Amino acid sequence: MPAGSVVSFQGELGAFSQEACRKIFGPKIKLLPCPTFEDAFVAVVSKKAALAVIPIENSLAGSIHQNFDLLSRYSLEAVAETQVRIEHNLIAHPECEARSVDKIYSHPVALAQCEKFLRRMKSAEKVAFSDTAGSVRHIRDHGLKTAAAIASAEAARIYGMKILRSGIEDSRENYTRFLALARNGRFPRGGEKTSIVFSLTNEPGALFKALSVFALRNINLTKIESRPIHGKPWEYFFYVDLQSDIRSRECVNAIRHLQERMKYFRILGSYSTY
């Protein structure tokens, strides 16, 4: 990754996506925060960014479906993967005291992931916000002294706010997987993992037959996700992650075998984990 390459992500500076950008690409990239996931995709399509880093799955909340749908709509290629442990913090203005907090802002998923902690903060109203780091910035921008936000420690640092309580998430087993996406063909394909998407003909055993091309070659599936095909009720796109390198003969053969029988097929990428 050349120094100074622009990487887009959804959220404000301090978002968990930013940590994912740093894990994959190190400190020398330029960050482009975007209001929505689609904006982060469009930044790459329109060449404002070389890459986008988007969350694809959380170990508690599950797949982030909107991003699977965007993977289908924009034909970008997955070029890297990482995972980030999600540690939530209660963050407030430096002059705020914990007992005076009467409002807590954060993304609804973050609020849900801190439910046990928040139940003890009975008197504080929970307010949904578009973004975790954005909720910290909101507190800073408006100088709110009786409100708190839930976000990363990095967000507290960036916006000069203080951490009232750290590690307030219900479960420590809280990880988010991120993919880095680039325009097709900009990076050589290959790595420990390969992601594909396909749709099936409507016949008994269709999914079984599709998976057989991998099972017969001992290729492990780490994830399967189905998403509805718009305009075709109860038909699905299947997104599958394989522990296999597209440069290997088994993977190439399995995919050739799969393509023989699929209505629709696309390789989303073959990449390494950082």
Add this chain to the structure above:
Amino acid sequence: MPAGSVVSFQGELGAFSQEACRKIFGPKIKLLPCPTFEDAFVAVVSKKAALAVIPIENSLAGSIHQNFDLLSRYSLEAVAETQVRIEHNLIAHPECEARSVDKIYSHPVALAQCEKFLRRMKSAEKVAFSDTAGSVRHIRDHGLKTAAAIASAEAARIYGMKILRSGIEDSRENYTRFLALARNGRFPRGGEKTSIVFSLTNEPGALFKALSVFALRNINLTKIESRPIHGKPWEYFFYVDLQSDIRSRECVNAIRHLQERMKYFRILGSYSTY
């Protein structure tokens, strides 16, 4: 279903779930509207209701994951299924005129499903509401005359509001599937479909082997959904719908075969479609 049986559902009277209740059980049941999906489950567990009717999947938005997770948490049994075509309407106070609408309330999924129509209503602010029918009731309760809601025609009728525009959804292929749930053993099992949930041992080909028990018996899968197992990052519960009756020998044998190798297994129900 004895006349007067209580059926719980999420939402206000006039919700699409209410239409699903009527399609399955006819006019002689008593409806119990609940604020949340979990409340609808709990009403059955605590015997306040004989049955709950909950949406499980929309043909455009996909699975309603929260309800899959609730199916695991509360061990109720699926006893019937139906699908409802989702027709959205712009609904307002009888004294409201279309050109004076400056706010449009509805559930975020309904707002997203009317995106094309709403783009033409540029000057109106879109406001997320917990429930489609509830947004119509909100307009009535507060006598709002420059606001509109998006909901079913039934909601307009119930709350005495008028339909400004009908069929405003982007896609006609918009259906929601609902399951009726009861306490275990209250109804005899059997019908065209069987739903199961299982988790896999972590070995290559595990899902392929699981599906083989159905493919080898020509049992068709109509749906597969994976949901994260809390506390075990990147392990999943698989929810599978089979076109098969639990009273058939093939289905019984397939399930016995599956149970031999699954870490976790449960029959969610075997039921007919209404």
